[in-house]
Amino acid sequence: MDRTSATRLPVINSEGERVRDKRPTISDIAKAAGVSTGAVSYALNGRPGVSDATRKRVVEIADRLGWVPSSAARSLSDGRANAIGLVVDRPARELGVEPFFVQLIAGIQDALADGPTALLLQVTDDATAELEAYRRWWAGRRVDGVLLADLRDDDRRVELVRELGLPTVVLAEPVLPDLPCVWTDDESAVSEVVEYLAALGHRRIVRVAGPTTFVHTQIRSNAFTAAAGRLGLHEARVVHADYSDEVAARVTRRVLTSGEPPTAMVFDNDVMAVSALAVAHELGIPVPDRLSLVAWDDSALCRLVRPALTAVRRPIAERGATAVRLLLDVIGGGEAAHVKTSDPELVPRSSTGPAPRP
Numbered sequence: 001m002d003r004t005s006a007t008r009l010p011v012i013n014s015e016g017e018r019v020r021d022k023r024p025t026i027s028d029i030a031k032a033a034g035v036s037t038g039a040v041s042y043a044l045n046g047r048p049g050v051s052d053a054t055r056k057r058v059v060e061i062a063d064r065l066g067w068v069p070s071s072a073a074r075s076l077s078d079g080r081a082n083a084i085g086l087v088v089d090r091p092a093r094e095l096g097v098e099p100f101f102v103q104l105i106a107g108i109q110d111a112l113a114d115g116p117t118a119l120l121l122q123v124t125d126d127a128t129a130e131l132e133a134y135r136r137w138w139a140g141r142r143v144d145g146v147l148l149a150d151l152r153d154d155d156r157r158v159e160l161v162r163e164l165g166l167p168t169v170v171l172a173e174p175v176l177p178d179l180p181c182v183w184t185d186d187e188s189a190v191s192e193v194v195e196y197l198a199a200l201g202h203r204r205i206v207r208v209a210g211p212t213t214f215v216h217t218q219i220r221s222n223a224f225t226a227a228a229g230r231l232g233l234h235e236a237r238v239v240h241a242d243y244s245d246e247v248a249a250r251v252t253r254r255v256l257t258s259g260e261p262p263t264a265m266v267f268d269n270d271v272m273a274v275s276a277l278a279v280a281h282e283l284g285i286p287v288p289d290r291l292s293l294v295a296w297d298d299s300a301l302c303r304l305v306r307p308a309l310t311a312v313r314r315p316i317a318e319r320g321a322t323a324v325r326l327l328l329d330v331i332g333g334g335e336a337a338h339v340k341t342s343d344p345e346l347v348p349r350s351s352t353g354p355a356p357r358p
Contacts, residue, residue: 024065032061084112084327085120085143087130089150090243097271098243099299100316104149104171107320117144117328131160138166144331147171147323151215169327171319172215174338180330181338182323186216187223189312189344193266193294194227194236196346201355202264202292205236206255208276210243210268220268235260241272248272252279256291263355264292270301273309277351288353298347307350314344 026044030037035054042049043058050058086108088101108119120143122133134157137143145167148157158176161168174181197205207224210217221238228236239255241247248267255262256279267273273295277287285291287307295302298311319341330336 024062024067029058029062029065029067032065033058080331081141081144082116083118083120083143084324084331085122085134085137085146086149087122087124087133087146089124089127089130091125097245099270099301100297103297103299103316104320107317107322108147108324110317111321111324115328127156131156134160134164134166138164145169145327147327151175152213153215153218167327167330169323169330171323173219175215178336180326180336182319182326182341183338184314184319184341185343186220186314189314189346190220190223190266191227192346193312194224194231194233196348197264197266197292197294197352198231198233200264200292200352202262203233203235203355204260204262205233205264205266206262207236207238207266208248208251208255208268208272209238209240212240217268224266235262241268243269243272245271245275248275249279252276253283256280256283256285261291263290264294264352266294266296268296270295270297270299270309270311273311274301274305277305277307277309287351290356292352292355294352302347302349310349310352311347312344313347315341318342 026037026040029044030040033040033054035050035058039050039054040058040062041047043055044062086105090098090101105119105121112119120137122130124130124133134146137146146161146169148155148161148168148170149172151158151170151172158170158179160166162178168179170176170179170181171183172181173183173186194205205228207221209221212218217240224236224238228234239251241251248271252265252275255265265276267276273293276293280287280291280293287293293309295309295311296314297316298313302309302311322339322341326337326339
């Protein structure tokens with residue numbers, strides 16, 4: 001029987017008293033079974049010292065009570081919190097429509113599903129609060145390690161986890177030699193997108209990137225600029241937004257109403273691409289006849305809008321699951337390493353087509 005989901009039935013102890021309705025303890029089980037707490041401990045932990053009949057009765061009563069082992073007690077015995085931490089430093093209103101973190105957390109939870117370790121998640125848009133969360137978690141033995149997302153230039157979190165000795169896996173390209181990283185080859189994906197658009201005849205291409213402080217933004221932008229230069233696309237350029245639909249709409253509107261508007265735009269997430277599609281409709285610019293759009297991550301949003309968005313499909317859930325497994329290895333004393341996920345895939349759909357003729 002699954003003790004975590006067992007129905008809690010009223011239990012009568014050996015003296016005919018009903019065990020009070022609260023989180024059951026070993027003492028409650030001992031009273032209900034008419035044995036000592038030591039005998040209950042032996043029975044539940046599979047240790048010798050009790051008869052098979054007693055062990056069976058104790059286990060049955062524990063199941064009926066819905067008893068589960070105390071995580072605090074396990075922590076005292078083996079020094080483990082049986083939890084890993086993740087702080088998402090984005091405004092909560094953005095996370096409500098941002099598919100990336102939903103997929104990432106799904107991958108993390110999938111990797112944790114069969115084990116005793118839980119995910120401790122905190123959302124903040126304050127860098128100082130994020131640093132304080134790591135200090136508080138580590139000092140209070142609330143986590144055994146953490147995952148770091150959205151690596152930044154001169155990232156204070158990196159110095160902090162080094163200082164604390166906090167086991168860490170970074171969801172970023174392997175730019176930190178001493179911290180294990182789980183990464184995806186975004187450079188090749190960006191190059192493939194630029195080559196694809198160039199093959200369709202596009203010369204004026206704008207990449208709408210995320211904040212410049214993120215390392216992954218810099219890597220993708222550098223790859224975009226390098227690919228454009230290699231292909232002779234001298235009018236290709238990068239502009240920046242913040243991943244939100246509001247700012248993406250303003251940036252897209254400004255770009256499309258400029259003197260030489262692009263014939264293709266590439267966005268750093270799906271939300272911004274969907275927002276850009278709405279702006280194009282608002283301005284009467286047909287997609288893809290006069291403007292091709294490419295999204296990044298390929299969530300369900302890309303398939304639900306019309307025209308459906310061409311997108312770079314990235315292994316986000318795989319990345320989360322891989323990071324968890326690597327972190328648990330590090331926590332257990334395993335060797336730290338950089339791990340590359342499977343490669344992204346360009347998925348052409350109806351939002352891209354040949355460049356319009358002059």
